[in-house]
Each structure stands twice: as structure tokens, then as C-alpha cells.
Amino acid sequence: MDALIEPLREGIMQRALLEVALLGVVGGALGCWVVLAQLSYGAESLAHGMLPGLVLASLAGAPLLLGGAAGIVVAALAVALVARGGRRGPGDLLGRDTAIAVVVTALFGLGALLALAPETPAGIQGLLFGDVLGTTTADLLASAALAVVVLAALALLHWRLLAVGFDRASARALGAAPAAADAALLVLLALAVLVAVQALGNLLVVAVLVAPAAAARALTRRMGPMIAAAVAIAVAAGVAGLYLSYYARIAAGAAVAGALVAAFLLARAAALLRARI
Amino acid sequence: MLEALDLPFMQRALAEVLLLAVAAGALGTWIVLRGLAFYAHGVAAAAFPGLVLADGLGFPALLGALGVALLFALGVGRLAARGRDGHDALTALALVAALAAGVVLASDVFASGVAVESLLFGSLLAVGPGEVRLAALVALLAVAAGWLLGPRWLAVGFDAGAARALGVRAGAADLALLALVALAAVAAVSAVGALLASALLVVPAATTRLLTDRVRPWQLATGALAAVEGVAGLWLAFELDAPPGATIAVLAGGVFALAALARASGRLRPLGGAA
Amino acid sequence: MSGPLLRAEGAAIGYGAAPVLSDVTFALEPGERIGVLGPNGGGKTTLFRALLGELPVLRGRVEVAVRCGTVPQTERSRLDFPVSALDVALMGAIAGRPWWRRPGRAERAAARDALARVGLGALADRSFGELSGGQRQRVLVARALVQDARVLLLDEPFTGLDAASERRLEALLDELAAEGRGVLVATHDVEQARRWDRVLCLNRRQVAFGSPAATLTRDVLTATYGGAIVTLPGEAGAGAALAILPAHHCDHEP
Numbered sequence: 001m002d003a004l005i006e007p008l009r010e011g012i013m014q015r016a017l018l019e020v021a022l023l024g025v026v027g028g029a030l031g032c033w034v035v036l037a038q039l040s041y042g043a044e045s046l047a048h049g050m051l052p053g054l055v056l057a058s059l060a061g062a063p064l065l066l067g068g069a070a071g072i073v074v075a076a077l078a079v080a081l082v083a084r085g086g087r088r089g090p091g092d093l094l095g096r097d098t099a100i101a102v103v104v105t106a107l108f109g110l111g112a113l114l115a116l117a118p119e120t121p122a123g124i125q126g127l128l129f130g131d132v133l134g135t136t137t138a139d140l141l142a143s144a145a146l147a148v149v150v151l152a153a154l155a156l157l158h159w160r161l162l163a164v165g166f167d168r169a170s171a172r173a174l175g176a177a178p179a180a181a182d183a184a185l186l187v188l189l190a191l192a193v194l195v196a197v198q199a200l201g202n203l204l205v206v207a208v209l210v211a212p213a214a215a216a217r218a219l220t221r222r223m224g225p226m227i228a229a230a231v232a233i234a235v236a237a238g239v240a241g242l243y244l245s246y247y248a249r250i251a252a253g254a255a256v257a258g259a260l261v262a263a264f265l266l267a268r269a270a271a272l273l274r275a276r277i
Numbered sequence: 278m279l280e281a282l283d284l285p286f287m288q289r290a291l292a293e294v295l296l297l298a299v300a301a302g303a304l305g306t307w308i309v310l311r312g313l314a315f316y317a318h319g320v321a322a323a324a325f326p327g328l329v330l331a332d333g334l335g336f337p338a339l340l341g342a343l344g345v346a347l348l349f350a351l352g353v354g355r356l357a358a359r360g361r362d363g364h365d366a367l368t369a370l371a372l373v374a375a376l377a378a379g380v381v382l383a384s385d386v387f388a389s390g391v392a393v394e395s396l397l398f399g400s401l402l403a404v405g406p407g408e409v410r411l412a413a414l415v416a417l418l419a420v421a422a423g424w425l426l427g428p429r430w431l432a433v434g435f436d437a438g439a440a441r442a443l444g445v446r447a448g449a450a451d452l453a454l455l456a457l458v459a460l461a462a463v464a465a466v467s468a469v470g471a472l473l474a475s476a477l478l479v480v481p482a483a484t485t486r487l488l489t490d491r492v493r494p495w496q497l498a499t500g501a502l503a504a505v506e507g508v509a510g511l512w513l514a515f516e517l518d519a520p521p522g523a524t525i526a527v528l529a530g531g532v533f534a535l536a537a538l539a540r541a542s543g544r545l546r547p548l549g550g551a552a
Numbered sequence: 553m554s555g556p557l558l559r560a561e562g563a564a565i566g567y568g569a570a571p572v573l574s575d576v577t578f579a580l581e582p583g584e585r586i587g588v589l590g591p592n593g594g595g596k597t598t599l600f601r602a603l604l605g606e607l608p609v610l611r612g613r614v615e616v617a618v619r620c621g622t623v624p625q626t627e628r629s630r631l632d633f634p635v636s637a638l639d640v641a642l643m644g645a646i647a648g649r650p651w652w653r654r655p656g657r658a659e660r661a662a663a664r665d666a667l668a669r670v671g672l673g674a675l676a677d678r679s680f681g682e683l684s685g686g687q688r689q690r691v692l693v694a695r696a697l698v699q700d701a702r703v704l705l706l707d708e709p710f711t712g713l714d715a716a717s718e719r720r721l722e723a724l725l726d727e728l729a730a731e732g733r734g735v736l737v738a739t740h741d742v743e744q745a746r747r748w749d750r751v752l753c754l755n756r757r758q759v760a761f762g763s764p765a766a767t768l769t770r771d772v773l774t775a776t777y778g779g780a781i782v783t784l785p786g787e788a789g790a791g792a793a794l795a796i797l798p799a800h801h802c803d804h805e806p
Contacts, residue, residue, distance in 0.1 A: 101314035106530020113523035254377035
């Protein structure tokens with residue numbers, strides 16, 4: 001019991017735990033839609049492609065949220081441009097995934113170039129792997145606001161998203177515009193990535209969106225329980241990861257990401273076992 | 278620049294990019310045709326914890342890199358090549374796990390002073406003879422395998438069902454392709470880093486795809502473009518004291534953007550046949 | 553409600569500049585069952601998409617006066633979507649309501665009633681993917697009922713069903729038509745189409761439209777399917793049955 005309480009005495013850990021819990025709620029709920037719509041790669045691309053924005057903000061001393069927002073808008077536009085491309089455009093010739101890979105590599109390289117050039121101060125690791133222990137009260141407010149917005153939007157859009165995800169063609173007949181649902185999901189995804197990237201970093205943020213939902217999918221059969229399970233798994237794993245980082249003295253962001261992936265593996269193993277029995 | 282070539286490390290760096298360009302030319306086409314871009318990126322990233330492990334436990338770096346990369350390749354690669362549902366979530370998580378493991382091993386477990394950044398973004402100017410030899414081996418294997426197995430890779434790429442009907446043993450040929458891409462990705466890691474391997478292996482091939490759609494010209498153009506971008510990136514990085522891997526990536530991306538724009542504006546006519 | 557539920561006049565439908573289906577002229581009256589016949593790629597699905605407003609009408613007119621419910625072919629991806637039969641039926645409740653209204657208790661009860669109506673009351677909480685082919689089709693019909701669709705568009709709903717499921721679905725469609733709804737069914741089974749009120753034969757253009765007895769002649773079927781027509785001995789007193797053999801392609805690729 002004492003082991004559980006000891007980290008809570010420090011302000012840093014209190015804030016970090018709260019941040020991880022909030023991000024877990026968002027990641028778990030939104031992640032279910034991301035995974036079912038097969039947007040994992042898209043989420044990854046947004047996270048990596050926004051690096052130049054983050055680096056520029058860091059260099060200019062501007063708030064990371066601002067740079068990240070600009071970076072994510074640029075990344076989203078670049079991806080949209082290249083992935084569509086019209087007939088005989090890049091997306092058509094290369095396949096959507098390859099076209100996105102090209103854009104992401106270029107943007108990510110640009111971010112690295114800006115961050116590693118000799119005049120710039122060190123600190124790219126914080127952008128890449130997150131700085132959850134550096135969570136400020138302002139960060140917590142942003143995360144809380146994000147959680148409210150995302151949960152409210154998902155609650156309102158639930159049946160539309162369900163209808164579109166289940167049967168896109170019929171969804172139109174039911175009056176659930178698939179294009180609008182797609183757009184809403186992408187905006188929510190961008191928001192979630194933007195806020196979560198501060199804590200978990202560019203490279204690891206996708207873990208909180210994908211792992212809990214993928215784990216829940218293996219354990220549940222209906223959407224409602226899946227979302228609930230994903231949120232529970234995300235928060236539990238996130239908190240466990242932080243405790244692990246505290247006691248084992250390892251990087252916090254990586255520990256949280258590792259715990260999330262471990263939760264996914266456990267859930268898959270449990271589902272396999274259940275199927276055999 | 279020419280004086281710089283007197284320096285042995287520059288000679289090695291030059292040899293490295295040129296050899297990797299050959300491999301990129303031979304394999305890039307297949308990576309694009311078979312949709313293996315994400316897989317190649319993942320394998321390269323998986324090499325990162327392998328390298329840290331090797332450095333920390335004291336066994337040859339190549340072994341570590343290849344070991345973890347092959348684990349990744351086996352686990353995720355077959356799913357990627359078949360394009361099965363939900364594989365993108367699995368690949369994304371494998372990628373995250375590899376990167377998280379790598380950074381924990383490097384910073385906390387071994388605290389070995391292994392520069393995480395040089396592993397992630399490459400240290401082209403510090404490649405040793407061993408790495409150049411690996412690049413030469415990969416280039417050779419890629420060209421040879423491409424010549425031998427190219428038709429099978431092409432058949433399966435377009436229609437797996439028809440390939441089976443024609444008696445093409447897609448399984449073994451597929452495995453060879455995935456293994457080769459993994460090897461090339463590991464070789465590229467020392468030059469451009471675990472996170473930017475696509476800059477050499479994918480982006481040039483994608484760029485030249487916008488110009489032609491016949492396999493042979495495509496491969497040759499890719500090799501040439503990768504060589505030009507690699508050398509130019511190396512030179513720029515040396516002159517401007519910038520990280521070479523990132524420089525090559527930005528250069529490659531810029532060329533791609535130009536090619537896409539030129540194509541979109543209709544000014545570029547595709548070579549070698551109908552668009 | 554008087555007048556046809558939907559109607560087309562000289563309609564040409566396509567994906568781009570060139571139409572893939574042309575000369576479509578027919579009307580669906582309340583209480584009618586129309587069988588849509590034609591080869592794969594002949595335009596059955598294209599017509600349905602145009603009726604739903606997904607595809608543009610390049611020439612002529614298509615007028616749809618009422619809400620349509622669709623029962624498409626169930627694709628593989630939908631089988632592992634985390635929804636129960638009740639969830640699917642409940643999706644019908646979002647039709648015609650503002651986007652922020654969530655289905656409530658009344659809608660949930662209506663969905664259960666619809667499932668009971670199609671004979672699946674006991675399976676309401678079963679996963680959609682665990683149901684048999686015939687049961688899945690009936691769940692989608694229940695969805696259309698919850699939607700209160702006056703017209704049902706069914707795209708080859710009988711594919712892969714056993715005889716008992718087929719009869720059950722046919723009986724259900726008859727009931728729905730008797731209520732005054734209109735039913736458009738794409739099917740490959742010519743004999744089945746004979747039992748309905750009208751047939752619409754499509755093969756990139758409309759070949760024929762009318763009552764089965766008058767329309768399903770050998771010539772019409774040849775024009776529709778382009779293959780060999782074989783006459784099978786019919787049941788006593790029922791007349792000869794026509795069967796279609798697929799067209800034989802003589803140009804084998806090496």
C-alpha cells in the first residue's frame with residue numbers, strides 16, 4: 001500500500017499521473033474508432049509529420065501546442081494532397097500508404113534537420129519520446145479540455161460513426177453522411193495527437209490510441225463495452241507504466257508506451273486462451 | 278568537396294551511399310509495388326533496440342540489429358505482405374514497442390553513452406569498413422535476387438490468386454523479398470538512421486514512379502536518383518555541418534514534391550510508354 | 553399515398569462521363585415486388601446506387617418519392633464489427649432524425665419489435681457476425697423496418713441461403729409488400745422472379761420491364777444474360793422452366 005502512495009507525494013508525479021489518466025480516457029475512447037476505421041497508420045503519420053512544427057516552436061520559445069497545431073495542419077494538408085492526387089496522381093500511382101510514407105519521411109527528416117543542426121539546443125529527445133514528468137498545470141488544463149471535447153463529440157456522433165463504420169453504403173441511405181463522419185473523426189484524431197504528443201512524444205503517442213482499443217477489441221463483442229474496456233485498459237496501463245518508471249528508474253514516456261503494448265499482448269493472449277477453452 | 282575525398286571517412290561515406298543507392302534501385306521498386314513501405318520503416322526502427330542491445334551486451338552490432346529486425350520481419354512482415362485486416366495496428370504497436378525498448382535500454386539500462394540520436398538519424402560520416410562491406414553485400418544480393426525472383430514478385434504483386442494458379446510458389450519468393458528488404462533496411466540504418474531508412478529505400482523509388490511505369494527503366498532511374506540524392510546530401514551535410522541522414526531525407530522529399538508538381542501540371546510526360 | 557413510390561424515365565447512369573446503364577424506364581407501385589435480373593456487371597447494383605442518390609443520373613430522370621431501406625450483400629469486413637443484431641436494427645432509427653438525437657427507449661423497443669417481426673426476436677443480443685447468412689439478411693430487413701422505409705432495395709439477398717432460409721425471406725418480402733411497401737430485389741433466380749409482380753431485365757441497358765409472364769421470354773433472357781438458354785422439364789402443369797448457362801468464352805489466355 002505504501003508503495004502505491006509514495007509516488008503520489010510528489011507534485012511531479014501527481015500531475016503526470018493525472019495527465020496519463022486523462023490521455024488514457026481520450027486514447028481509449030477515440031482509439032476504438034481509429035482502430036476500427038483502420039486509421040492507425042494515419043494517426044502514426046500525423047504524429048510523425050508534425051515534428052517540424054514542434055521543433056520550430058521549441059526553437060522560437062513558443063508554446064508547443066501552437067507549433068504542434070501548425071505542424072499537424074501542414075502534415076494533414078500534405079498527406080491529403082499527396083494521397084488524393086486525382087487520377088494518375090501520386091496516390092493513385094503509388095498507393096495511398098506509400099504516398100503517405102513519402103510525405104511523412106520528408107517532414108520527419110525536416111524536423112530532424114532543424115533539431116539537430118549545430119546551432120540549435122539539444123532537446124529533440126523530449127519531443128520524440130515525450131516529457132510526461134514535465135507536465136504543467138497548463139498542460140493538464142489542455143488535456144482536460146481535450147477530454148471533454150472528444151468525449152462529448154464521440155457521445156453525440158456515436159450512432160452515426162457506428163452506422164458509417166458498419167456499412168458505408170447504407171449509411172448514406174440512413175442519412176448519416178459518411179464524408180462528414182470521416183472528417184469529424186480526423187479532426188478529433190488530430191486534436192488528440194496534438195495534446196498527447198507533449199506527454200508521450202512524437203514516436204510513442206500512437207500507443208495510447210491503438211493499444212487499448214486493439215486490446216479491447218480482442219475482449220469484447222459490442223461497441224459500448226469495447227469503448228469502456230479500452231478506457232479502463234488505457235488508464236490502468238498508463239498508470240502502471242508511470243509507477244514502473246518511478247520504481248525502476250526508467251524513461252517515463254517509454255515506460256507508459258511499453259505498458260500499453262504489454263496490455264495489448266496480454267489481452268490478445270487472454271482472448272486466445274478463452275477461445276481454446 | 279574534392280579535397281574532402283582525401284579523407285578516409287568521406288571515402289567510406291561516399292561508398293556507403295553509392296552502394297545503398299544500388300540496393301535502393303534494385304529493391305525500391307518492389308517495396309513500392311508490394312506496398313512494403315511501412316514494413317521497411319518498421320524493420321529499420323526495430324534495428325534500433327537491437328543495436329543498443331548489442332552495444333550494451335558486447336556482441337557485434339550487426340547481429341543485434343539483424344536479430345531484432347528479423348523478429349519484426351517474421352512477426353509483422355507476413356501480415357503486411359498479405360495485406361490482412363488490422364495489420365496496420367499491429368505494425369504501429371510493434372514499432373512503438375521497438376522504439377520504447379530501445380530508448381529505455383540506451384538511457385536507463387545500459388546508460389552506455391550510445392548516442393540515441395546517431396542511431397535514430399544515422400551517422401553516415403562515421404561508418405566503418407564493416408558497414409560498407411554490408412552495404413556491398415546487400416547491393417549484390419538485391420541485384421541478384423531481383424534478377425532471379427523478379428518475375429515471381431511481380432506475379433504475386435498483381436494477383437496472388439492467379440500466381441498460385443500459375444504454380445508460382447509465392448511463399449518462398451515472398452519470404453526472400455521480405456528478408457532482403459529487412460537486410461537493406463538494417464544496412465541503411467548506419468547511414469541515415471533507424472527512422473529515416475525510407476529516405477533511401479522508398480522516396481527515390483516513389484519519385485521515379487511518377488516518371489515511368491515500366492519496371493526496368495524504373496529500377497535504373499531509382500538507382501541513379503538515389504545515388505544523386507545520397508551524394509548531394511552527403512556533400513551538403515559536410516559543407517553545412519548538418520546531419521547527413523536528415524539532409525538526404527529533405528532533399529529526397531523536395532525532389533519528390535517537384536516531380537509531383539511537374540506531373541500534376543502536365544508538363545512532365547512519362548517516359549517509356551503510356552502513363 | 554398515391555402514385556408510384558419511385559420511377560425512372562429514360563435514365564442513363566454512370567460513374568464518369570460515359571453511362572454504364574442506360575434506357576431505364578420503370579416504376580414501382582406500392583405493394584409491388586419487382587425482380588431485377590441481369591448478369592454481374594450488368595447494372596443491378598448501379599441502379600440501386602442511383603436510386604439511393606449515390607450516383608449521378610446523366611440523362612433522363614430518376615424520382616424517388618420515399619425513404620429507401622437497403623439490404624446490401626454482407627461483406628467480409630462487417631462480420632467482425634462489434635455490433636449485435638439489435639445494434640444493427642437500431643441504426644435504422646437515425647434516419648430522418650437530427651444528428652444529435654440518440655436512439656432512446658422507444659427506438660430500442662421498436663428495434664426489438666422489428667427483429668421479432670422478422671423472426672429473430674430471440675437473437676437480438678447475438679453478435680451480427682455470428683449469425684447465419686439468412687439471419688443477417690433478415691436483420692438488415694429489420695433495420696429497414698425501423699427506418700420505416702417504404703421501399704426496400706435488396707441486392708442478391710438469396711445468395712448462399714439454404715432452401716428453408718430462402719422461403720422464409722421470400723415470405724417476409726411478401727408480407728412487406730402486402731403492407732403497401734415496394735420491394736426491389738436483385739436476383740439470379742429466374743423462377744423466383746416469376747412469382748413476383750414485375751421483372752426488370754438489365755444488361756448495361758434496360759432489356760425489358762413488365763409482368764413475368766409477358767416479359768420472361770427466351771429472347772429477353774438471351775438478351776439479358778447473353779448465354780445459352782436451356783429448357784428444363786417443368787413440374788406437372790407448371791410448364792417448362794428456363795435455365796441459363798454461362799456464356800462460353802473461346803479465347804483462352806495462355
